Amino acid sequence: MDTLAAAMRERSIGRFVEYAEERFPARVEAMGRAEARDTVRGAVVRAESYGMESVEEIRGFLDLSFQFGPDFDTRPDMDGAFDALEDPDLAPDVRLSLIAARLETAAANRNPKSTD
DSSP states (O other), rough: OHHHHHHHHHHHHHHHHHEEEHHOHHHHHOHHHHHHHHHHHHHHHHHHTTOSHHHHHHHHHHHHHHHOOTTTOOGGGGGTGGGGOOOOOOOHHHHHHHHHHHHHHHHHHSSOOOOO
């Protein structure tokens, strides 16, 4: 049974890699398929650790991983911004939306556009 579960897991990872290739082709190409697969595998494990189970939830987590880096949820410069990920009172899609907004705000604050 473990062999079947492992095979199913690898197929799922493969589908998430294909999703990442469609959404972030330049990033996946730059990192190479093997590294992209490792990044996806790590993101899936982390997403599941936050209670994300559906394909849509995991894809949302993958989006954040590829947009803001595979360690977006543990970055020290974002201390406190990820409390929502562990909030059991919030649905996973709400948690992802809150985190995405916080990351976008932080990125904008780090890289303000010139008003010249």
